[in-house]
Amino acid sequence: MAVARALQPPESQHPATGQNVPRPRVLDGALAAYEHQLLLYRRTWRGSIFGNFAQPALFLLAMGVGLGSYVDQANSSTMGGVSYLQFLAPALLASSVMQTSVFQSTFPVIGGFHWVRRYLAMYATPLTPDAIAFSQLAWTATRATMVGAIFALVAVLFGAAPLVGIMLAVPVGTLTGLAFAAPVAAFMATQRDTTAFSNLWRFGITPLFLFSGTFFPIEQLPEQIRWVAWFLPLWHGVVVCRALSLGTFMAELPIMLVHLAILVTVAAVGTVAMFVMFRRELAQ
Numbered sequence: 001m002a003v004a005r006a007l008q009p010p011e012s013q014h015p016a017t018g019q020n021v022p023r024p025r026v027l028d029g030a031l032a033a034y035e036h037q038l039l040l041y042r043r044t045w046r047g048s049i050f051g052n053f054a055q056p057a058l059f060l061l062a063m064g065v066g067l068g069s070y071v072d073q074a075n076s077s078t079m080g081g082v083s084y085l086q087f088l089a090p091a092l093l094a095s096s097v098m099q100t101s102v103f104q105s106t107f108p109v110i111g112g113f114h115w116v117r118r119y120l121a122m123y124a125t126p127l128t129p130d131a132i133a134f135s136q137l138a139w140t141a142t143r144a145t146m147v148g149a150i151f152a153l154v155a156v157l158f159g160a161a162p163l164v165g166i167m168l169a170v171p172v173g174t175l176t177g178l179a180f181a182a183p184v185a186a187f188m189a190t191q192r193d194t195t196a197f198s199n200l201w202r203f204g205i206t207p208l209f210l211f212s213g214t215f216f217p218i219e220q221l222p223e224q225i226r227w228v229a230w231f232l233p234l235w236h237g238v239v240v241c242r243a244l245s246l247g248t249f250m251a252e253l254p255i256m257l258v259h260l261a262i263l264v265t266v267a268a269v270g271t272v273a274m275f276v277m278f279r280r281e282l283a284q
Helices: 002-007 025-042 046-079 084-104 106-113 117-121 129-157 163-188 195-211 225-232 233-245 250-283
Strands: 009-012 018-022
Touching: 025 129, 046 084, 046 129, 084 129, 084 163, 084 195, 084 233, 106 117, 106 129, 106 163, 117 129, 117 250, 129 163, 129 250, 163 195, 163 233, 163 250, 233 250
Parallel strands: none
Antiparallel strands: 009 018
């Protein structure tokens, strides 16, 4: 009996209800909140699975095969001696994962706080703000990995990348997505409508998608603004994914580690900010 009592979670006064409730262990609460996200997706996955395959196929067909044929005829040396399709595929993987991660951190987050109020309902249980924030971030990472893996499969079917190289790029794509998802979720937790989301996409995500080396090397940008790429997390993800896909990662290992370190730092800082904002918003 003593052992059983010792294994029971301690009770604490819940800040939202004022009642004494069992407080689950941090990991148990986080996993329970994540399971909730998984159960929600089990009811809606059929509506997204086609788009997950169609989007990379259409991108690679239109940009890589269609436009790429003209680029290859004009000057393939601009892409380092590889075809435009091979140059484009890993960058599109990182970009697509980034966009998916940002979307998962906008409407679901603002809805969880202010529309559906799902987070408030979860907080009325013994779940802590950290567990709720973890579930959101972990589910975003899961969705990012799923989208990246599907994109990698389509790229292999198109002959745009070797299987091993592009699959190694998937976790880097997920890391790139988290570098965006965490700070965006922290920001969206403070919003009350979609105005900020529209501005974020219009003035942030779209320019990043176009000018982070996805469609052309940043060396083609004017030298005066080329240095800005170092402040764009997507560019670091694109560079590493491309190096893994093209097999040049080990030859450029020192600079690749710098790119990865920057992504990890941005994701870590964003995660801390996200946890802080979830605690603040749920405690109000």
